[in-house]
Structure formats: C-alpha cells, structure tokens
Amino acid sequence: MTTPQPERAVVVGGGLAGITAALELADAGLGVTLIEGRPRLGGLAFSFRRGDLTVDNGQHVYLRCCTAYGWFLDRVGGRHLAPLQDRLDVPVLDVAHPGGPRLGRLRRSALPVPLHLARSLATYPHLSLAERASVGRAALALKRLDPADPALDGVDFATWLGRHGQSARTVEALWDLVGVATLNATAPHASLGLAAMVFKTGLLSEPGAADIGWAHVPLGELHDTLARKALASAGVRVETRTKAESLSRTESGAWRVEVSGETLDAEVVVLAVPQREAHDLLPHGALDDPGKLLDIGTAPILNLHVVYDRKVLRQPFFAALGSPVQWVFDRTESSGLTGGGQYLAVSQSAAGDEIDEPVAALRARYLPELERLLPAARGAGVRDFFVTRERTATFAPTPGVGRLRPGAHTNAPGLYLAGAWTATGWPATMEGAVRSGFSAAGAALAVLGRTHAHPLQEAA
Secondary structure (H helix, E strand, O other): OOOOOOOEEEEEOOOHHHHHHHHHHHHOOOEEEEEOOOOOOOOOOOEEEEOOEEEEOOOOEEEOOOHHHHHHHHHHOOHHHOOEOOOOEEEEEEOOOOOOOEEEEEEOOOOOOOHHHHHHHHOOOOOOHHHHHHHHHHHHHHHOOOOOOHHHHOOEHHHHHHHOOOOHHHHHHHHHHHHHHHHOOOHHHOEHHHHHHHHHHHHOOOOOOOOEEEOOOOHHHHHHHHHHHHHHHOOOEEEOOOOEEEEEEOOOOOEEEEEOOEEEEEOEEEEOOOHHHHHHHOOOOOOOOOHHHHHOOEEEEEEEEEEEOOOOOOOOEEEEEOOOOOEEEEOHHHHOOOOOOEEEEEEEEOOOOOOOOOHHHHHHHHHHHHHHHOHHHOOOOEEEEEEEEEEEEEEOOOOOHHHOOOOOEOOOOOEEEOOOOOOOOOOOOHHHHHHHHHHHHHHHHHHOOOOOOOHHHHHO
C-alpha cells in the first residue's frame, strides 16, 4: 500500500512573514518549499559585513507586548539573544531647552495601568505641569477607543490629539517620540486607528507591555542563521537567490510557481512579498480590487552609522529632543567592534526629507548634532561614518490605509497573502509580519481541514 504524499506548499518570500508561514505549514505536516530572491533570509531586518564589523541595516526593537515576535524568537532558539528590559526605561535628552540640556526618563513602575507611568509622567521635565495633566486626560480618552473601529482609520492622529488638548510641544516630546519610532510617521500622517492600537497595546494594556527588547547579536544571526536551522529542522526546503517569475493554475487545480530553471507545483501558495510584488504575481480575479495594493504607500527609514575611536555614550540607547537626531543605540558589542572604540547607530524614521541626501551632507549635519548631544564625542576621532537607506522600509500608516490592506484569504482557493502590510491590525513592525504569517498559514490549514491551534493560544 502506497503512502500518500503530503500536501505541498510554496512560500514566496523569506522575510519574517514567510519564515513564520513556512514553519507553521511544515509543523502541520505539509511539504514546504520557501523561495527568496535575496541571498539571505530576514527581509528588511538583516545584517551585512563592513570590514571587520557585522552591521544591521537598521536598528530594530520590539516590546514585551509583541508576543508573536517573541514566539518567533523562541521558535528559532534566539530569545536569549534579544532580551527585554526588566522595566521600561527610556532616557530622553532635550538639547534645545533655554536653561541648557535636560535629561528626562520615561519609566514604568510595578503599579497597575495607568498608575505604572504616573510617577514618570509627573516628573517628566520636558513638559509643563499643565501639559503633563493633559497627557493623562488624553491617555484615558485613548483607552476608550476601539482601534478596530473603521471610523478611526479615516482620522489622522494629530487632529485627535488637538481635539484632546495636546499642545505642539506635547506631541513632539511624547506622542511623536513614541509614534514616529513605532508607526514610521508623524501624528499628522498617521491613522488614528493604528496610533490607538500602538498606544493602547503598548502603554495602556498591562504594566510591562512597553518594556523594550532588541537583538544583542547581529539581526542576521536571528533572522537568517537561526531561522535557516529551524526551517531545516522542520523539513522546509529553502532556496535563496530564487525569484518567483509567475503563478498559475495547473489542469489538476494545483498551483504552479515558475522560478528560474524550475517549476514548483503545490496545493498551497503563500505570497509573503511586498505589496507591489504581490500585485504583479497575483492571477486575475484573486482580489476584487488588486489596484488597492498599489495604493498602499511606503515610508522610508534612514540609519546613520558612526564609529568613534573612544566611548562617547554610556547608555545602551537614548532618544533626543531639540535635534534632528531621533534615537541613538550603542551597537559596539553586537557588531564585533574591538580596539576600544564605540559604534553608534542613529535611527531616523519618517525620513522622507533626507532619504536621498548625499552621505557628505548627512555627515556634516549629524556629527555636530551628536557632539551637541554627547559632550564626550567632542574631539573624538571618527573612524567611520556610513549610511543605510531603506526607501520602502514600511507601508505608510496614513489615514485610510486600513481599507486598502487585504486579509490572508484571496478569491483563489489555495492562495494566501502574508506580510506586515496585510490586515494584521498592527503597523509595519516585526510583530505584524509574524502575525501575518500566522494568519496565512492558519487560513490555509483550516481550508485543508487540518486541526491547527494558533501559536499564541498554545503559548498562553
């Protein structure tokens, strides 16, 4: 008696969404092939070599509330390599204060929500007493919003903040300080629905939700090296430098994915690629209005990398006010830098005005700013200064984007969509990418009649 062959799946795209979908499908018993056009896995959260350094293309963090990305770290065996803070603690340095630079901190206590941030807010030096009180009132109003309400998607966050008494200074020193880093947009350009989701989940759900975690090793070790090991252990065939050229139906009703030099047939296909690439691969009729995918805008992130000849920053990271600098992270140890210097990564979100500026212009602008923020950098030698640019780092979280984001299902049986740009309810984060992989795999397995427990329900 012949043993029936396992149902087959092809996952197109080796970012976090594709890796997650492939692992979930393989764990359920499907024969899975994952193809990725780049020579590595990890999508837009990757590492590369520059001389003796291993450099991340950009600084990526996650929060304790990012349970799906936490699952991913556990699944690939990398949780210990990307630890979380014991408690939220963000140094915020304002160098434009008339009385001279001021350092404040956003910290939480062990008290229940919303008291966990009350003491920090009460002593936050970058806002007046009246502004601090207004933040508390706005936070309570925000807590009453339902981020899934479609009406919120059509309103910009700045308009809502203005209606709730938030001054321009309050937006700059608090709401945008968090929002730009998580949404990749300033308040006027961010959907209220997505902003409410970020702030409700991160700051108003449970005391530890906003504790920050980040990789203490190069991202490539997590998203490529360890991910490949996990995929191999699950039986997934991984083919990098392999791009899907077309997608069609076979006479038997299966899917056929054409790649260079090979044809892959499968009962399930997951397109885990950027929205424009998905649009180009989708067969006719797969979505009612595929043009919506092209209407999902993109937003850039710029990262500046500075290697000093000595230590100039004693904190692991800080955020800045009164300066074009947004967030600065110490990446010395993770990059493998030796010899007594220090390597700082400056992460600039919503960087549309600067994304194409020459390196020389960026160097002339940002090195003096770092000296203004960090007195120890004055007179320090700069061993290296370089720039990484992700022009389409995230989808743009503009008002109205929610109606453009498709779910995992398509009109074509056996064809599913994944990616942070799909309808995850989250902005374009590593968390959203992993959740989209869960959704695509779960949808496929449900149609195939395979019992499948959601990974986060299993972990609960």
